[in-house]
Amino acid sequence: MKELGQKVLAKDIIAASRIIRNLEDQIPDTYIAIQEIFGHTGNSHVVGITGAPGAGKSTLTDEMISAYRKRNKTVGVLAVDPTSPFTGGALLGDRIRMLRHAEDKGVFIRSMATRGAMGGISKAVGESIHVLDVLGKDKIIVETVGVGQQEVEIINHAHTVIVVLVPGMGDEIQALKAGLMEIADIFVINKADREGAGKLYKETLNMINMSKDSGGWEIPVLMVENVAEPKKFAESVEALADKIDEHYQYLVNNNLLSERMRRKTKAELNEALWGRILQPILNDLEADGEMERMVEKLLAKETNPYSLADEVAKRYMK
Amino acid sequence: MSNRKIRILLAKPGLDGHDRGAKVLARCFRDAGFEVIYTGCHQTPEQIAAVAVQEDVDLVGLSCLSGAHKYLFPRVVELMKEQGLGDVTVVGGGIIPEQDMQPLYDAGIKALFTPGTPLDTIVEWINNNVTPKE
Numbered sequence: 001m002k003e004l005g006q007k008v009l010a011k012d013i014i015a016a017s018r019i020i021r022n023l024e025d026q027i028p029d030t031y032i033a034i035q036e037i038f039g040h041t042g043n044s045h046v047v048g049i050t051g052a053p054g055a056g057k058s059t060l061t062d063e064m065i066s067a068y069r070k071r072n073k074t075v076g077v078l079a080v081d082p083t084s085p086f087t088g089g090a091l092l093g094d095r096i097r098m099l100r101h102a103e104d105k106g107v108f109i110r111s112m113a114t115r116g117a118m119g120g121i122s123k124a125v126g127e128s129i130h131v132l133d134v135l136g137k138d139k140i141i142v143e144t145v146g147v148g149q150q151e152v153e154i155i156n157h158a159h160t161v162i163v164v165l166v167p168g169m170g171d172e173i174q175a176l177k178a179g180l181m182e183i184a185d186i187f188v189i190n191k192a193d194r195e196g197a198g199k200l201y202k203e204t205l206n207m208i209n210m211s212k213d214s215g216g217w218e219i220p221v222l223m224v225e226n227v228a229e230p231k232k233f234a235e236s237v238e239a240l241a242d243k244i245d246e247h248y249q250y251l252v253n254n255n256l257l258s259e260r261m262r263r264k265t266k267a268e269l270n271e272a273l274w275g276r277i278l279q280p281i282l283n284d285l286e287a288d289g290e291m292e293r294m295v296e297k298l299l300a301k302e303t304n305p306y307s308l309a310d311e312v313a314k315r316y317m318k
Numbered sequence: 319m320s321n322r323k324i325r326i327l328l329a330k331p332g333l334d335g336h337d338r339g340a341k342v343l344a345r346c347f348r349d350a351g352f353e354v355i356y357t358g359c360h361q362t363p364e365q366i367a368a369v370a371v372q373e374d375v376d377l378v379g380l381s382c383l384s385g386a387h388k389y390l391f392p393r394v395v396e397l398m399k400e401q402g403l404g405d406v407t408v409v410g411g412g413i414i415p416e417q418d419m420q421p422l423y424d425a426g427i428k429a430l431f432t433p434g435t436p437l438d439t440i441v442e443w444i445n446n447n448v449t450p451k452e
Contacts, residue, residue, distance in 0.1 A: 095373075
């Protein structure tokens, strides 16, 4: 594992690809690889793209890759699709929109499954950002699974969050609701050549104007239309890339980058503590059957979960 | 605690737009509990090999109904070896005449599934022959 980490530091993409796999599969020793690379992270600009299924996130991502490659930036992409709650399988189809970048050495694209995570991305996605960061990608685009209203985990991992809206998904009350509509640094109204785009634009602007001051950053609403006309589409996405860069500059100028990452860092520490302290105890209890015996006791109402937890705590903590 | 899952890349190399079969397989693999990266039609062997690197797959499934399998399938195997992916299983499917099969096996294609093969047979073959990487 240590070797894998060192290979990634030397920009070996097969090793990077493997670490991401190990993170997804929760291979216990993977933390050793992360130990190797963690000190070298923090150089990429992480851009999150989120929105409803079919809103056009992958197609936008594809065009954004082109826009950044024109600007001589290297790009990493983590594209998330859902895991079946029934079979554990997944059909990862985001990449089909991004095929033209397959052979570009400056681009690394990885499809990932949610594996049961509910926030729109998985824990492994958050950790894989570090891997692409160390590979030296200037921009890392994280495309969430198609989301509804509540899957906002992306704010813990992205410096800049883009929420993609499409016309025809509901009235202005939807725009006032909590959750997804609160997390955008930039709104994109995609498929803006469709009926209702103008109305959605006004509703979104109204919603933004009602919000409290977002600390100096005015949340823009960009219209992107005509995927069918590649030139127009590319122009819209160029404008989006400008805005994203502007937002990054804003974060840098106001010393807000580390502020953004504070939650991610804390969440990761939390996970690490869980993994290194609680998980081994749980594994122990499972291994010698004590977990099941405790459950039996609870079912028979001989004791309660809190007393049992106290007993276990006393045994392990000295 | 580990949770290794078989990852499969499904791709259609060359000038062939008939993707119904590949889509049915993608769905079938999803239901079998695999993670399938579906990349659709009109791909070059170079693209397929590059994607296999980035996706860390255990199996590459190639579908070809155009008759160009004799060039395209071995070329993918060759490129994957060049990229250090010699350990990844490559299989093929589509309209493959009997007499083409042995040369394809010789070129490193591990199995060929022709029209009419039951989906269960393919899933079973994968479960018996592909182990997720260590």
